[in-house]
Amino acid sequence: MTLEKTLARVDEDLPAATERLMQLLRIPSVSTDPAYARDCDDAADWLAADLRTMGFDASKRPTSGHPMVVAHSNGSGPHVMFYGHYDVQPVDPLELWDTPPFEPCVEDTPAGKVLRGRGTADDKGQLMTFVEACRAWIDVNGALPARISMFFEGEEESGSPSLVPFMRENAQELKADLALICDTGLFGDDTPAIVTRLRGLLGEEITITGPSLDLHSGMFGGIAMNPVRVLSKIIAGLHDSAGRVTLPGFYDGVEELPDDIARQWQGLGFDHTEFLGEVGLGIPAGEEGRSGLEMIWSRPTCEVNGISGGYQGDGFKTVLPSKASAKISFRLVGKQDPHAIRKTFRAYVESQIPADCSVTFGDHGASPASEMQTDHPAFEKARQALSDEWPKDAAYVGSGGSIPIAGYFKDILDMDAMLIGFSKDNDQIHSPNEKYDLSSFHKGIRSWVRILDSLQD
Amino acid sequence: MTLEKTLARVDEDLPAATERLMQLLRIPSVSTDPAYARDCDDAADWLAADLRTMGFDASKRPTSGHPMVVAHSNGSGPHVMFYGHYDVQPVDPLELWDTPPFEPCVEDTPAGKVLRGRGTADDKGQLMTFVEACRAWIDVNGALPARISMFFEGEEESGSPSLVPFMRENAQELKADLALICDTGLFGDDTPAIVTRLRGLLGEEITITGPSLDLHSGMFGGIAMNPVRVLSKIIAGLHDSAGRVTLPGFYDGVEELPDDIARQWQGLGFDHTEFLGEVGLGIPAGEEGRSGLEMIWSRPTCEVNGISGGYQGDGFKTVLPSKASAKISFRLVGKQDPHAIRKTFRAYVESQIPADCSVTFGDHGASPASEMQTDHPAFEKARQALSDEWPKDAAYVGSGGSIPIAGYFKDILDMDAMLIGFSKDNDQIHSPNEKYDLSSFHKGIRSWVRILDSLQD
Numbered sequence: 001m002t003l004e005k006t007l008a009r010v011d012e013d014l015p016a017a018t019e020r021l022m023q024l025l026r027i028p029s030v031s032t033d034p035a036y037a038r039d040c041d042d043a044a045d046w047l048a049a050d051l052r053t054m055g056f057d058a059s060k061r062p063t064s065g066h067p068m069v070v071a072h073s074n075g076s077g078p079h080v081m082f083y084g085h086y087d088v089q090p091v092d093p094l095e096l097w098d099t100p101p102f103e104p105c106v107e108d109t110p111a112g113k114v115l116r117g118r119g120t121a122d123d124k125g126q127l128m129t130f131v132e133a134c135r136a137w138i139d140v141n142g143a144l145p146a147r148i149s150m151f152f153e154g155e156e157e158s159g160s161p162s163l164v165p166f167m168r169e170n171a172q173e174l175k176a177d178l179a180l181i182c183d184t185g186l187f188g189d190d191t192p193a194i195v196t197r198l199r200g201l202l203g204e205e206i207t208i209t210g211p212s213l214d215l216h217s218g219m220f221g222g223i224a225m226n227p228v229r230v231l232s233k234i235i236a237g238l239h240d241s242a243g244r245v246t247l248p249g250f251y252d253g254v255e256e257l258p259d260d261i262a263r264q265w266q267g268l269g270f271d272h273t274e275f276l277g278e279v280g281l282g283i284p285a286g287e288e289g290r291s292g293l294e295m296i297w298s299r300p301t302c303e304v305n306g307i308s309g310g311y312q313g314d315g316f317k318t319v320l321p322s323k324a325s326a327k328i329s330f331r332l333v334g335k336q337d338p339h340a341i342r343k344t345f346r347a348y349v350e351s352q353i354p355a356d357c358s359v360t361f362g363d364h365g366a367s368p369a370s371e372m373q374t375d376h377p378a379f380e381k382a383r384q385a386l387s388d389e390w391p392k393d394a395a396y397v398g399s400g401g402s403i404p405i406a407g408y409f410k411d412i413l414d415m416d417a418m419l420i421g422f423s424k425d426n427d428q429i430h431s432p433n434e435k436y437d438l439s440s441f442h443k444g445i446r447s448w449v450r451i452l453d454s455l456q457d
Numbered sequence: 458m459t460l461e462k463t464l465a466r467v468d469e470d471l472p473a474a475t476e477r478l479m480q481l482l483r484i485p486s487v488s489t490d491p492a493y494a495r496d497c498d499d500a501a502d503w504l505a506a507d508l509r510t511m512g513f514d515a516s517k518r519p520t521s522g523h524p525m526v527v528a529h530s531n532g533s534g535p536h537v538m539f540y541g542h543y544d545v546q547p548v549d550p551l552e553l554w555d556t557p558p559f560e561p562c563v564e565d566t567p568a569g570k571v572l573r574g575r576g577t578a579d580d581k582g583q584l585m586t587f588v589e590a591c592r593a594w595i596d597v598n599g600a601l602p603a604r605i606s607m608f609f610e611g612e613e614e615s616g617s618p619s620l621v622p623f624m625r626e627n628a629q630e631l632k633a634d635l636a637l638i639c640d641t642g643l644f645g646d647d648t649p650a651i652v653t654r655l656r657g658l659l660g661e662e663i664t665i666t667g668p669s670l671d672l673h674s675g676m677f678g679g680i681a682m683n684p685v686r687v688l689s690k691i692i693a694g695l696h697d698s699a700g701r702v703t704l705p706g707f708y709d710g711v712e713e714l715p716d717d718i719a720r721q722w723q724g725l726g727f728d729h730t731e732f733l734g735e736v737g738l739g740i741p742a743g744e745e746g747r748s749g750l751e752m753i754w755s756r757p758t759c760e761v762n763g764i765s766g767g768y769q770g771d772g773f774k775t776v777l778p779s780k781a782s783a784k785i786s787f788r789l790v791g792k793q794d795p796h797a798i799r800k801t802f803r804a805y806v807e808s809q810i811p812a813d814c815s816v817t818f819g820d821h822g823a824s825p826a827s828e829m830q831t832d833h834p835a836f837e838k839a840r841q842a843l844s845d846e847w848p849k850d851a852a853y854v855g856s857g858g859s860i861p862i863a864g865y866f867k868d869i870l871d872m873d874a875m876l877i878g879f880s881k882d883n884d885q886i887h888s889p890n891e892k893y894d895l896s897s898f899h900k901g902i903r904s905w906v907r908i909l910d911s912l913q914d
Contacts, residue, residue, distance in 0.1 A: 199675065203773045212737030218656065218858025221760045221788050222752035224733060225742035228761035228783075229696065236693035239686065276681060280669030282813040285682035295679035303674045304685035305776050306767035316660045316784055316821040318858075319762050326685075327773055331678050356739040364773040401675025401775075 002141060003453045009136045010445050017132045017445065018106065018115070018438070020050065024086070024124050025104040025117050031066055031087035032158040040066040040154045043086040047131075047152055054135055056150070061170075063162035066154030070173065073134075077146040077456050078378075081176035081415065083405055084127025084183065085156035088119035089430045096432035106438065113438035120436035122429035126182040126421050127152065129441060133448030145456035149176055156183075160404065167412045178378050179409040180451075184421035186440070187268060187397050192386035192447065194379065195419035196372040197297055197398035198406055200332035202341055203364025206231070206349055207325035210357045214310075215320040225354050227324040228309045234352045235326060238302050242288040245302045245330075247344045253335030257298050261396060265293045268395055297398025301331045327364070331400060338366035370406050376416050378455060385450035386420070389443055422447065459598060460910045466593045467902045474589045474902065475563065475572070475895070477507065481543070481581050482561040482574050488523055488544035489615040497523040497611045500543040504588075504609055511592055513607070518627075520619035523611030527630065530591075534603040534913050535835075538633035538872065540862055541584025541640065542613035545576035546887045553889035563895065570895035577893035579886035583639040583878050584609065586898060590905030602913035606633055613640075617861065624869045635835050636866040637908075641878035643897070644725060644854055649843035649904065651836065652876035653829040654754055654855035655863055657789035659798055660762075660821025663688070663806055664782035667814045671767075672777040682811050684781040685766045691809045692783060695759050699745040702759045702787075704801045710792030714755050718853060722750045725852055754855025758788045784821065788857060795823035827864050833873050835912060842907035843877070846900055879904065 010017075029043035030036040044060045044067045051058035051071040058071035066087060091101040099105055104117030115125060130150070137144050151174060153163055167174060187193040210227035211220070240246050257265070272284050272292030286295030295301075309324030311317035330345075332338055346361055353359050372379070374396060386394035399419070406417045422444035428434045467474075486500035487493040501517045501524045508515035508528040515528035523544060548558040556562055561574030572582060587607070594601050608631060610620055624631060644650040667684035668677070697703050714722070729741050729749030743752030752758075766781030768774035787802075789795055803818055810816050829836070831853060843851035856876070863874045879901035885891045 201675075201775070203775075205773070210738065215736060216858060217758075217760045217762060217786060218658075218788065218856070219753065220736065221786075221857060222743040222756055222758040223729065223741050223749050224736060224738055225740065226760055228764050229692065232689040232692035232761070232764075235686065235689035272680065276813070279672060279677070279681060280813075281667065281681055283682065283811060284680050285811070286679040292680050296676065299679055301674075301679040303678045303683055303777055304689070304767065305674060305774060306769045306778070307685050307689075307781065308765050308769040310761065310763035311784060312763050312765040316662070316786070317762060318658070318660075318786060320760055321763070324764065327768060329674060329678075329773070329775060331675065354740060354742070356733070356737075399675070400678060401673060 003450065006136050006140045006449050007446055009140045010132065010449055013136060014442055018441070021115070021125060021128045021441070022104050024128065025119050026102055028102045029087050029154060030090050031155050032090055037066070040087055044069050044154055047086055050131065051150065054138055063166055065162045068166055069152040071150040073144050073148045075144050075147045078178065079147040079149065079176040080178050080180055080455065081174060082130050082148065082150045082180045084130070085123045085153050086127070087154040087157050088124070089122065089157050091118050093432065098433055114435040115438060115441060116433065116435045118434055120434055121423040121427040122434065123156070123183050125436035125441055126423060126444065129422065129444030130180070130182055130448050132445045133452060136445070136449055137452060145452050164408060164412065167408055171413055175413045176415060178376070179415045179417035181403070181405060181417050181419045182421045183403065184399065184419045185423040185425065187395055189424060190390055191268065191392040192390045192394040193397040194382060194394060195399045196374050196396045198370040198403050199400055200336065200338055200367045200369040201402045202330040202332060202338040202366045204329070204342065204345060205325065205327050205362030205364060207323055207360050208353065208357060209323050211320065211322050214322050217318040217320040220320050224320055225357055226320055227357060228321060230353065230357060231309065231324040231326055234349055235304055237352070243285065244287050245300065247341065247348055249344055250300070250341060253337060254300060255334045257294065264395055268293070293398070296400040298333055300333050300336055303329050305329055333369045334371070336369065338368055342366060367402060367404065367407055370410060372416055372418070378418060381454035382418055382420065382451045385454040386447055389447045389450055460907065463593050463597045463906050464903055466597045467589065467906055470593060471899055475898070478572070478582060478585045478898070479561050481585065482576050483559055485559045486544050486611060487547050488612050489547055494523070497544055501526050501611055504543055507588065508607065511595055520623055522619045525623055526609040528607040530601050530605045532601045532604040535635065536604040536606065536633040537635050537637055537912065538606045538608055538631060539587050539637045540608050541587070542580045542610050543584070544611040544614050545581070546579065546614050548575050550889065555890055571892040572895060572898060573890065573892045575891055577891055578880040578884035579891065580613070580640050582893035582898055583880060583901065586879065586901030587637070587639055587905050589902040590909060593902070593906055594909060602909050621865060621869065624865055628870055632870045633872060635833070636872045636874035638860070638862060638874050638876045639878045640860065641856065641876045642880040642882065644852055646881060647847055648725065648849040649847045649851040650854040651839060651851060652856045653831050653853045655827040655860050656857055657793065657795055657824045657826040658859045659787040659789060659795040659823045660784070661786070661799065661802060662782065662784050662819030662821060664780055664817050665810065665814060666780050668777065668779050671779050674775040674777040677777050681777055682814055683777055684814060685778060687810065687814060688766065688781040688783055691806055692761055694809070700742065701744050702757065704798065704805055706801055707757070707798060710794060711757060712791045714751065721852055725750070750855070753857040755790055757790050757793055760786050762786055790826045791828070793826065795825055799823060824859060824861065824864060827867060829873055829875070835875060838911035839875055839877065839908045842911040843904055846904045846907055
């Protein structure tokens with residue numbers, strides 16, 4: 001009956017919870033712009049103060065950038081560490097907002113009520129689902145069902161420069177049994193999802209120099225090697241006709257999807273035609289014989305993120321360019337070794353450079369994929385709890401992108417992380433008119449109440 | 458004896474001829490910048506006035522842009538039409554000039570005296586070699602050895618927008634037996650050259666659209682086609698491993714070099730290692746089995762003049778770009794048909810576009826190659842005359858670039874053109890510190906005296 005009472009408390013407290021979120025949303029804590037440094041500080045203060053009202057030992061902790069907030073509850077049972085971020089993206093272009101980004105409001109839409117404003121979905125609204133779940137537990141039961149710590153950063157939208165140093169310096173304090181992260185979304189509109197796979201990322205930049213200066217393509221065209229020709233051949237050679245990456249050993253460490261996960265993903269009813277149709281495409285471009293979800297969640301890729309060389313303005317210039325360059329990234333899965341792949345990639349590129357041309361490489365980071373150990377009992381408990389709350393059963397899903405914090409929890413603190421969130425694809429995070437469905441907020445709080453209940457067994 | 462006297466007159470008049478050229482060089486007739494429109498007009502006036510002092514019927518002729526200068530002599534014998542341009546390139550970046558660009562001077566250098574300033578080599582110095590040759594002929598002989606017309610434009614450095622309309626409107630007046638053009642160079646330092654081949658040029662721009670907007674490469678990487686991948690494959694497919702262009706029928710109309718020309722080019726002692734070494738390269742990049750001179754003068758090419766797509770700034774952005782584009786040009790030779798090649802190129806590109814991507818084409822012009830009919834007796838006469846003046850025998854050479862005026866004389870006025878000029882590779886035309894060797898100016902005048910003498914037979 002504890003659970004039912006706590007859920008009822010969430011329902012009755014929703015207007016007050018919404019008003020608390022609005023207070024936090026009104027603080028323009030844009031981390032990338034030094035003009036808002038004071039606001040970032042205010043947001044950290046607001047969170048620490050709010051957590052203290054609930055009995056947490058909460059403090060703002062200085063870094064060389066924006067402060068962290070760390071809070072601990074008393075209590076027994078499993079120790080979970082919840083992570084979120086209180087900073088938000090810049091609001092430009094401001095003129096595309098229909099309402100002022102830092103004057104949040106509840107709006108009626110054909111699809112239901114939404115909270116509109118910067119940070120509603122990314123990540124203030126999401127992090128407050130967990131805070132409100134804790135508040136309801138304490139309100140109803142006088143205590144939390146587990147030992148709970150919270151850890152909020154204010155630099156997630158600006159590359160988290162202080163995060164790893166802070167985690168290393170405070171490893172003992174931050175270590176718990178399990179990390180919870182609320183910065184992801186639902187699958188579709190009503191399937192709750194636990195992200196158990198995150199692809200890694202290897203970023204490379206190559207710049208090929210042919211002639212030492214831009215040449216006239218009439219005088220030199222034919223005899224002088226054109227670096228764009230070299231670069232195009234390199235890029236064209238990275239995929240074979242079946243869509244596979246050709247680098248030797250590239251697929252080392254890539255494992256086939258376990259049958260149970262494969263079955264579950266099939267059950268999600270992912271429609272690649274619909275998914276691609278929303279961005280003007282229709283044909284899955286990945287490896288032959290792979291499903292659409294495999295292509296984005298469990299298979300590695302190679303993408304060109306940018307390419308440039310020669311004259312790019314209007315009209316035409318008969319230049320034979322001196323240089324051509326490309327930014328190329330690989331999304332990695334399983335046990336693929338980013339450092340080994342970097343080495344193989346560079347060796348391949350070098351093998352393609354004519355003897356009178358040269359290449360330089362730029363390193364844009366390397367992080368391996370994360371796969372959560374879903375045999376940790378918390379995963380099945382959380383999945384059941386989410387399935388109880390939502391119209392559809394919860395799913396273990398992948399994420400094609402990279403969420404570095406999950407990797408840091410594993411590498412620095414040796415903790416598994418459960419990534420659970422309630423945002424929707426159309427929340428326009430990082431864009432004008434960001435929103436968070438009121439139902440995401442409400443059912444998100446109820447979801448955490450259920451998950452915390454399930455973890456105490 | 459007439460020839461010897463006239464050459465002696467050139468020698469004694471060189472200081473005065475240099476001073477006249479200086480006057481013209483001091484007029485900043487930059488055609489691309491409207492701020493210098495009055496100066497372009499002044500340069501045209503200066504030329505018309507100078508030619509009138511020599512007895513030419515010379516006039517400045519308005520166009521919708523900068524004026525033309527047209528001048529006619531009396532006289533009998535073959536009728537030749539001399540073309541040059543009085544406009545010059547802009548001088549930016551001004552700070553890289555060691556002397557003010559429009560305060561020309563004679564400078565002593567280790568390699569001899571040079572005329573320094575904008576327009577010395579391109580093209581005021583060169584056009585005045587012909588004017589001074591005529592002056593010497595008239596001074597010594599009271600008349601010219603042929604019927605001579607001159608035609609100067611003031612828009613060569615800004616795309617010659619008025620040239621073709623003016624030539625069409627005044628075709629009858631401008632028609633002569635042969636055109637002479639002085640806007641090319643020596644081969645090496647002391648081999649006089651007559652350009653008898655100009656490559657044509659076909660310019661294309663392709664823009665490939667994949668997704669309808671830039672995507673996150675984590676969310677979409679693997680399932681969404683990347684247009685840079687498509688573009689790279691297209692460009693990589695344009696050359697085979699032997700350096701040949703792969704478009705079907707591309708080599709239709711490309712003829713093998715006649716034996717006599719091949720022998721002559723061999724005799725030029727072109728050193729591709731030295732030629733490429735000056736621009737930091739060393740390996741001829743054209744078709745296997747072709748000499749360096751063939752690659753730039755008598756073989757067609759395909760070059761990428763510019764390529765762009767995705768994020769090109771500093772650092773990294775995990776974008777999967779919506780669009781990728783390239784500017785691609787073909788240098789054409791012999792009887793290659795630019796319109797047929799455009800069609801074949803576009804068909805090839807379209808065949809490479811995945812069904813859910815699209816391509817648009819931009820047309821950046823199409824002109825066929827020109828080959829002069831060297832069996833016109835004037836060519837051999839001019840070659841002999843040049844060989845008499847210079848340390849080495851004159852050569853028929855090619856030009857990898859395009860000199861549209863030669864084609865216009867052929868197409869609009871059905872005249873062959875002899876392209877003879879005296880500039881050197883190191884004259885820094887279009888660049889700061891442009892110069893023209895005083896020996897180029899002096900021996901250039903003497904060369905034209907000899908050529909005019911030879912033509913009267």
